[in-house]
Amino acid sequence: GENVEQHPSTLSVQEGDSAVIKCTYSDSASNYFPWYKQELGKGPQLIIDIRSNVGEKKDQRIAVTLNKTAKHFSLHITETQPEDSAVYFCAADMTGGSQGNLIFGKGTKLSVKP
Amino acid sequence: EPEVTQTPSHQVTQMGQEVILRCVPISNHLYFYWYRQILGQKVEFLVSFYNNEISEKSEIFDDQFSVERPDGSNFTLKIRSTKLEDSAMYFCASSAWGERDQPQHFGDGTRLSIL
Numbered sequence: 001g002e003n004v005e006q007h008p009s010t011l012s013v014q015e016g017d018s019a020v021i022k023c024t025y026s027d028s029a030s031n032y033f034p035w036y037k038q039e040l041g042k043g044p045q046l047i048i049d050i051r052s053n054v055g056e057k058k059d060q061r062i063a064v065t066l067n068k069t070a071k072h073f074s075l076h077i078t079e080t081q082p083e084d085s086a087v088y089f090c091a092a093d094m095t096g097g098s099q100g101n102l103i104f105g106k107g108t109k110l111s112v113k114p
Numbered sequence: 115e116p117e118v119t120q121t122p123s124h125q126v127t128q129m130g131q132e133v134i135l136r137c138v139p140i141s142n143h144l145y146f147y148w149y150r151q152i153l154g155q156k157v158e159f160l161v162s163f164y165n166n167e168i169s170e171k172s173e174i175f176d177d178q179f180s181v182e183r184p185d186g187s188n189f190t191l192k193i194r195s196t197k198l199e200d201s202a203m204y205f206c207a208s209s210a211w212g213e214r215d216q217p218q219h220f221g222d223g224t225r226l227s228i229l
Contacts, residue, residue, distance in 0.1 A: 034217060034218070036220070041222070042222050042223075043118075043120075043205050043220035043221050043222040043223050044157060044205070044220045045220070046217050046218070046219065046220075049217060089156070089157060091157075101147065101159045101162050101170050101172075102149075102157075102159060102218060103159065104156045104157040104158070105156060106155070106156045107156060
């Protein structure tokens, strides 16, 4: 089945710097890749997603890139702010296009220091 | 903004007892999911539900687990005879119908503690 690897497990940056989180997936049939932000005591909140027919997607300070050949995708956060501190999860849709069931990475704990 | 709501926020249960976790998905959504997250670990898929039946389930979702949509708004997860290893955060999610993947929206979870 699908397996999603996520790196790094922890990331500490200074406010204003950029943060990059990387994920790889194993199932080439996967074609939907969401990113979730989880704050303490809360459920995962979708922040951005990308489908396999697109190489890059941007929403204000957040961008995601996808390399289908290499089977990896990355989250980029620019001009980080303390409120960006949270655990970020990448995920892949293992059913390849239908209403799929997400396979999550292990998460990255991002700390943004003021 | 519409959201998925889950109750209770924390459930403490004796081992061997039955527990029901409740979820109210976003009102116009048609696909429903349960996930769990053991403390400090990744979020794991349990089951998906569509058109009043299970669409897919993972290896975790064994005979001790069941799901139900008892009315037009609630979606429940039942664990018949709880074990210590069932202790985890349980998240409900829902998504809308669409020809392609629609985002899954998660509730804030129920923390299940088995004693």
